[in-house]
Amino acid sequence: xxxxxxxxxxxxxxxxxxxxxxxxxxxxxxxxxxxxxxxxxxxxxxxxxxxxxxxxxxxxxxxxxxxxxxxxxxxxxxxxxxxxxxxxxxxxxxxxxxxxxxxxxxxxxxxxxxxxxxxxxxxxxxxxxxxxxxxxxxxxxxxxxxxxxxxxxxxxxxxxxxxxxxxxxxxxxxxxxxxxxxxxxxxxxxxxxxxxxxxxxxxxxxxxxxxxxxxxxxxxxxxxxxxxxxxxxxxxxxxxxxxxxxxxxxxxxxxxxxxxxxxxxxxxxxxxxxxxxxxxxxxxxxxxxxxxxx
Amino acid sequence: xxxxxxxxxxxxxxxxxxxxxxxxxxxxxxxxxxxxxxxxxxxxxxxxxxxxxxxxxxxxxxxxxxxxxxxxxxxxxxxxxxxxxxxxxxxxxxxxxxxxxxxxxxxxxxxxxxxxxxxxxxxxxxxxxxxxxxxxxxxxxxxxxxxxxxxxxxxxxxxxxxxxxxxxxxxxxxxxxxxxxxxxxxxxxxxxxxxxxxxxxxxxxxxxxxxxxxxxxxxxxxxxxxxxxxxxxxxxxxxxxxxxxxxxxxxxxxxxxxxxxxxxxxxxxxxxxxxxxxxxxxxxxxxxxxxxxxxxxxxxxxxxxxxxxxxxxxxxxxxxxxxxxxxxxxxxxxxxxxxxxxxxxxxxxxxxxxxxxxxxxxxxxxxxxxxxxxxxxxxxxxxxxxxxxxxxxxxxxxxxxxxxxxxxxxxxxxxxxxxxxxxxxxxxxxxxxxxxxxxxxxxxxxxxxxxxxxxxxxxxxxxxxxxxxxxxxxxxxxxxxxxxxxxxxxxxxxxxxxxxxxxxxxxxxxxxxxxxxxxxxxxxxxxxxxxxxxxxxxxxxxxxxxxxxxxxxxxxxxxxxxxxxxxxxxxxxxxxxxxxxxxxxxxxxxxxxxxxxxxxxxxxxxxxxxxxxx
Ligand SMILES: Cc1ncc(C[n+]2csc(CCOP(=O)(O)OP(=O)(O)O)c2C)c(N)n1
Ligand code: SF4
Numbered sequence: 001x002x003x004x005x006x007x008x009x010x011x012x013x014x015x016x017x018x019x020x021x022x023x024x025x026x027x028x029x030x031x032x033x034x035x036x037x038x039x040x041x042x043x044x045x046x047x048x049x050x051x052x053x054x055x056x057x058x059x060x061x062x063x064x065x066x067x068x069x070x071x072x073x074x075x076x077x078x079x080x081x082x083x084x085x086x087x088x089x090x091x092x093x094x095x096x097x098x099x100x101x102x103x104x105x106x107x108x109x110x111x112x113x114x115x116x117x118x119x120x121x122x123x124x125x126x127x128x129x130x131x132x133x134x135x136x137x138x139x140x141x142x143x144x145x146x147x148x149x150x151x152x153x154x155x156x157x158x159x160x161x162x163x164x165x166x167x168x169x170x171x172x173x174x175x176x177x178x179x180x181x182x183x184x185x186x187x188x189x190x191x192x193x194x195x196x197x198x199x200x201x202x203x204x205x206x207x208x209x210x211x212x213x214x215x216x217x218x219x220x221x222x223x224x225x226x227x228x229x230x231x232x233x234x235x236x237x238x239x240x241x242x243x244x245x246x247x248x249x250x251x252x253x254x255x256x257x258x259x260x261x262x263x264x265x266x267x268x269x270x271x272x273x274x275x276x277x278x279x280x281x282x283x284x285x286x287x288x289x290x291x292x293x294x
Numbered sequence: 295x296x297x298x299x300x301x302x303x304x305x306x307x308x309x310x311x312x313x314x315x316x317x318x319x320x321x322x323x324x325x326x327x328x329x330x331x332x333x334x335x336x337x338x339x340x341x342x343x344x345x346x347x348x349x350x351x352x353x354x355x356x357x358x359x360x361x362x363x364x365x366x367x368x369x370x371x372x373x374x375x376x377x378x379x380x381x382x383x384x385x386x387x388x389x390x391x392x393x394x395x396x397x398x399x400x401x402x403x404x405x406x407x408x409x410x411x412x413x414x415x416x417x418x419x420x421x422x423x424x425x426x427x428x429x430x431x432x433x434x435x436x437x438x439x440x441x442x443x444x445x446x447x448x449x450x451x452x453x454x455x456x457x458x459x460x461x462x463x464x465x466x467x468x469x470x471x472x473x474x475x476x477x478x479x480x481x482x483x484x485x486x487x488x489x490x491x492x493x494x495x496x497x498x499x500x501x502x503x504x505x506x507x508x509x510x511x512x513x514x515x516x517x518x519x520x521x522x523x524x525x526x527x528x529x530x531x532x533x534x535x536x537x538x539x540x541x542x543x544x545x546x547x548x549x550x551x552x553x554x555x556x557x558x559x560x561x562x563x564x565x566x567x568x569x570x571x572x573x574x575x576x577x578x579x580x581x582x583x584x585x586x587x588x589x590x591x592x593x594x595x596x597x598x599x600x601x602x603x604x605x606x607x608x609x610x611x612x613x614x615x616x617x618x619x620x621x622x623x624x625x626x627x628x629x630x631x632x633x634x635x636x637x638x639x640x641x642x643x644x645x646x647x648x649x650x651x652x653x654x655x656x657x658x659x660x661x662x663x664x665x666x667x668x669x670x671x672x673x674x675x676x677x678x679x680x681x682x683x684x685x686x687x688x689x690x691x692x693x694x695x696x697x698x699x700x701x702x703x704x705x706x707x708x709x710x711x712x713x714x715x716x717x718x719x720x721x722x723x724x725x726x727x728x729x730x731x732x733x734x735x736x737x738x739x740x741x742x743x744x745x746x747x748x749x750x751x752x753x754x755x756x757x758x759x760x761x762x763x764x765x766x767x768x769x770x771x772x773x774x775x776x777x778x779x780x781x782x783x784x785x786x787x788x789x790x791x792x793x794x795x796x797x798x799x800x801x802x803x804x805x806x807x808x809x810x811x812x813x814x815x816x817x818x819x820x821x822x823x824x825x826x827x828x829x830x831x832x833x834x835x836x837x838x839x840x841x842x843x844x845x846x847x848x849x850x851x852x853x854x855x856x857x858x859x860x861x862x863x864x865x866x867x868x869x870x871x872x873x874x875x876x877x878x879x880x881x882x883x884x885x886x887x888x889x890x891x892x893x894x895x896x897x898x899x900x901x902x903x904x905x906x907x908x
Contacts, residue, residue: 028357030327062632064358080631081601082576112539112576138358140540144573155549156540156573215327215358 016043019053021073028067032226034185034211035065035132039072041188042103042130045195056099056199059088061113063139064213065105065132082112085120088127094291096126096270099199106133106147110166114146121175121204123269128198128205131168134213135250142216149252153220168208170245173262178203180245180262184210186233187258194260203268210256221252316346316371318382318504320453323395324446325388327359332471332483333446334365338697339467340459341369342517345509349375349814350697351892356542356635362391371509372821375699376814377892382504383457385449386413387427396420404502406452421502423494425452430493434485447483451490456498458505461491516664516700520693523664524623525551526703527671528595529558532710533621535594536571537583539602542635543691544625547597577602581609581620585684588619589755591715591743593675597623600642601632603649610684611650612757614780617730617739619678619713621671623687625694628890637890638691640810641861646686647839647869653777655784657791658686658839660809661693664700666837672706673792679713681738681787690860692892693811714740718748726750729764730776737783784840791838796848802830804906805852807845809836809866811892812858818895819902826899827908836866841873849878856902862888 020043029035046053053074060069062081069076075098079087084102092100102109109117109131120127136154137143143156147168151160169180179201183191191209198205212218212229223229233256241259248257267275278285320337324330331352338350346369355361368378380400386392386407393416396405401419414422427445435444447468454464464487472480524547528536536555538548548571555569574580580596587594598606603624613620626642628634648654659674661667670687678685714734716727721742727750730739739762742751753764761772808816813835823829834848849855857867864884871879885901887893 026360028355028361030359078632114575137540139356140542140545141358143540143545146575156552 015047016040019043019046019073021071024071027071029064030213030215032212032214032229033064034134034209034213034226034229035068037185037188038130038132038191038209038211039068041192042068042195043072044192045199048192049196049199051099051199055097056101057091059084059091059100059102061102061104061108063105063108063137065103065134066108066139068103068132082108083116084108085113085116085127085129089116089120089125092125092127093270100127101199102127102129104129104131105138106131106135106168107137107145110168110171111137111146114166118171118175121172121177121206124176124178124203124266124272126202126204126268126270128201129172129207130195131206131208132211133168133208133250134211134217136213136217138213138216142213142220147250149250151252152217154217155220165250167245167249169206169248169261172204172206172208173245176204176266177206177262178264178266178268179205179207179260181206181260182208182210182248182256183258184233184237184256185212186230186237190239190258197260197263201263203266210250210258312503313505314382314503315505315507316369316509319366319368319378319380320383320385320457321381321395322365322367322385322449323388323391324363324365325359325390326354326357326361326363328387328446329443330363330365330387330446332443333450334367335697336447336464336467336471336487337450337453337459338367339470339517340454340463341367341506342512342515342699343463343467344460344506345512346371346506347373347375347511348699349377351377351692352696353891354636362388364391364395369506371511373511374814374818374895376811376818377894379894379896383453383502385453386411387446387449402503404456404504406449406456423452423456423498425449425490425493425498430489431486434489435482440482444483444486447486448490448493451487451492452494452498453490454487455491455494456500456502458507460508461488512699514702516702517697518664518700519546519550519695519697520661520664520667520689521546521625521695522550523667523700523703524597524661524671524687524689524694525554527668528675529554530668530706531593531672531675533593533595533675534569535584535587535592536569536596537574537580537587537594538571538596539574539577539580539598541577541599541602543627543638543695544597544599544602544623546695547623547625577605578609581606581613581622584620584622585609585613585618588613588678589744593621593679594619595621595623595675597625599625599627599635600629603642603646607650610656611652611654613684614650614654614656615652615757616755617682617741617780618684618755619675619682620684621674621678621687622684623671623689626688626690628888634890636691638811638892639860639888639890640688640690640812641865641888643688643839643861644863644865644868646688653781655781655840656684656686657681657784657787658688659792660688660837660839662810662813662835662837663693664698665703667693668703669706670792670837672710676708676711676713677787677790680711680790681783682713682741683783688810690811696892714738716740716742716746716751718746718751721746721748721750728762729753729755730760730779731762732779732782736786737779737781738786788840788842791840791842793842794837794844794848795833795835796844797833798848798851799830799832802832803853804829804902805832805834805848805855806858806898806902807834807836807848807855807866808858810860812860815893815895815898816858819898822895822899823902827903827906829902829906829908839869841870845870846874846878849874849881853881854883854906855881856883856885856905858885858893858898860887860893862886 058076060066061084144154181194237256354363404421409424584594628637628639761767
């Protein structure tokens with residue numbers, strides 16, 4: 001369990017407490033779950049990056065990971081399963097001054113929502129996508145996800161998964177993302193730094209976090225509890241900044257390459273629209289600050 | 295501390311002599327993921343084995359582990375197996391909810407609780423039984439890691455002692471639950487049950503009214519979840535292709551189905567599977583795969599819940615219009631959107647009856663019990679193939695995920711009906727066919743399956759305008775003729791869908807109509823209305839949409855007819871309004887419940903009594 005969320009004693013003030021909806025704690029996550037750790041990193045990244053918190057909006061889909069939006073004391077929205085990105089797209093276009101963060105699970109973002117993700121990356125829409133990859137659908141009881149590595153046991157693959165899995169970083173990269181990184185929940189410092197970077201970066205940013213689901217994935221695959229998984233991550237992961245994303249496939253017990261793989265500057269969707277339309281329309285193209293009726 | 299001291303402090307009512315036998319509900323309040331399910335199932339099974347009608351309902355949160363859950367077991371000598379609103383016997387294991395759980399009880403209820411919770415200080419009109427669970431679990435379970443799970447078995451023993459449940463039946467139920475392969479675990483758990491029993495026998499003085507006695511009302515019955523019954527129905531219906539996307543409360547349909555298919559549908563000679571199950575990337579893909587497989591000639595199905603049904607809307611329209619069979623199970627939960635994903639509702643009736651755009655109408659079957667889950671899956675596949683259209687089967691979370699006492703399933707007597715499919719030989723004889731021509735007068739055309747070796751077999755079908763020969767057409771008359779034929783086909787279904795269950799009381803001026811799991815509350819409520827208000831009622835339980843002529847007949851016979859709905863807007867009633875005559879509609883009254891719990895008789899009785907002016 002994340003140290004952060006254990007703190008309920010009012011005497012002890014945790015630096016990230018102001019970012020949480022403390023009235024909703026205790027949270028729903030199991031002991032040893034990695035999701036809370038990522039929230040801890042994220043709140044620290046909010047502090048470090050010194051972004052205007054009134055301008056940060058969090059959007060989640062559905063799943064254990066999708067519950068993150070509900071615990072953050074920010075403007076936050078829990079959408080339907082798989083549709084966090086279309087919602088976030090509308091949000092960003094209506095009010096470009098918002099720093100829009102999509103925080104959700106691998107199933108939500110890459111199975112039912114996969115199409116939306118690659119299109120947002122293609123447009124280089126200025127949103128930050130934080131994907132908690134626990135290699136399964138947890139909320140529904142541990143079924144195979146498009147990220148489940150070969151041979152891993154799930155409720156729907158009792159003899160081991162035989163479908164090839166997506167390489168999320170490669171997918172985001174090839175669809176056009178401006179920033180692509182991967183960490184595990186063991187790498188709290190590096191993860192915090194990446195999160196902090198993307199909060200200040202323009203364009204479609206993608207961070208994959210390999211995260212344990214001890215209750216459903218690790219237990220079925222005899223990989224121990226939350227602590228064992230931290231040891232496993234420490235032992236198996238290898239930092240390779242700038243590694244070609246095609247080399248990042250995750251296997252059941254193989255190496256986990258982590259690091260920042262892509263950090264490039266491409267005009268984002270709004271810049272592209274602005275430059276094309278002003279080029280074509282000249283003075284007739286006028287842009288309002290935002291489209292929100294006030 | 296023992297209870298004797300507690301009663302000496304007169305913090306609980308004195309011993310009551312009027313016994314209540316085999317008529318109460320036990321609620322176990324625990325934490326999700328704490329492994330109490332085994333303990334609860336054992337308790338329920340032991341009562342069942344004693345011949346007492348039982349039902350079990352699990353109220354759980356949308357989370358994997360750590361939030362409060364309540365499991366309710368109802369024992370009813372009258373055979374009522376719907377939810378009982380009042381809790382008579384509480385087992386309070388969850389510190390987080392214990393106080394509130396106790397506050398909600400009616401006076402005279404019994405409470406077994408974890409001693410440190412000191413619940414006896416909360417009220418003085420209940421019967422309290424403190425149990426030092428932590429102290430008892432140590433000696434029976436040396437391994438600290440397992441104590442959290444084994445602790446639950448202790449309350450089983452305490453409850454068995456207090457209610458007088460036969461320990462031999464507890465033992466049988468427990469060993470059955472663990473199975474022969476987990477004999478060691480079974481022994482460990484059995485010792486915990488015994489420890490609880492012995493503690494209660496030595497330290498607790500029974501003061502509450504509730505007890506059990508052997509009866510003979512469960513002989514020949516089985517206990518099963520609706521979702522497993524649906525899965526078995528699919529196996530007997532000859533399903534070959536299954537495509538799905540996980541969603542509570544329907545996932546266990548496919549999980550059970552996969553297990554059954556692996557067991558029963560591997561070809562003995564070749565060792566090859568005679569089925570395919572694929573987990574799709576979302577519900578849109580799963581219905582697409584079902585329609586593709588059905589077009590190829592497979593018996594294909596999917597199972598989902600409300601959000602999935604919404605995503606299947608466009609494809610369902612294609613199935614309707616291109617006339618491709620599909621079987622879609624909807625285990626309904628509370629909406630709209632993600633609503634209350636682990637609570638029950640019948641709220642998708644109206645939207646599904648006309649799911650998709652344009653003029654569409656789809657048959658829906660409403661199973662109310664495991665037996666009907668089983669038989670109606672077979673009907674659903676036959677109807678889908680005969681009428682070449684998507685057919686929906688509407689269960690709900692209550693039926694699907696809870697344990698039900700059930701009659702054994704009837705072995706199918708009719709052969710599978712694959713509908714109007716032409717073979718190469720047929721085509722030789724006929725010299726060709728027109729895919730969308732109404733040859734037999736029931737609106738259903740003949741189809742061939744792709745791959746049929748005959749020069750006249752292949753046809754091109756589509757979701758856009760077409761004529762009788764499946765040719766592309768934007769002509770006004772082609773479109774209208776086609777739509778009229780589809781409407782006619784829908785009419786023809788009325789004589790083929792399962793007819794309603796009807797129970798006419800000759801003296802009754804009042805009728806009650808419901809569908810699916812509402813029946814348990816309604817059937818019990820009819821007895822309450824009769825016994826408490828002297829109100830005789832007739833009863834009609836719908837098994838299908840489109841409605842059959844019995845519905846109008848029933849309404850015409852009565853002065854007032856209550857339609858019971860498990861949704862806010864009275865969707866079943868609204869659907870009737872679309873079809874009935876104005877004088878029939880004028881007789882309809884609405885009874886609605888939409889709080890997410892299984893419907894209970896008291897709610898129905900109170901509402902009807904109020905509207906009747908009692
Ligand atoms: C349309 C729809 N289909 C299915 C579901 C059921 N569902 C809820 S969460 C979930 C999967 C979540 O997996 P993931 O995004 O990996 O998150 P995790 O729970 O693993 O954190 C599914 C299938 C739903 N809510 N809506
Ligand atoms: S089920 Fe898995 S992902 Fe969900 S809260 Fe528990 S550990 Fe975390």
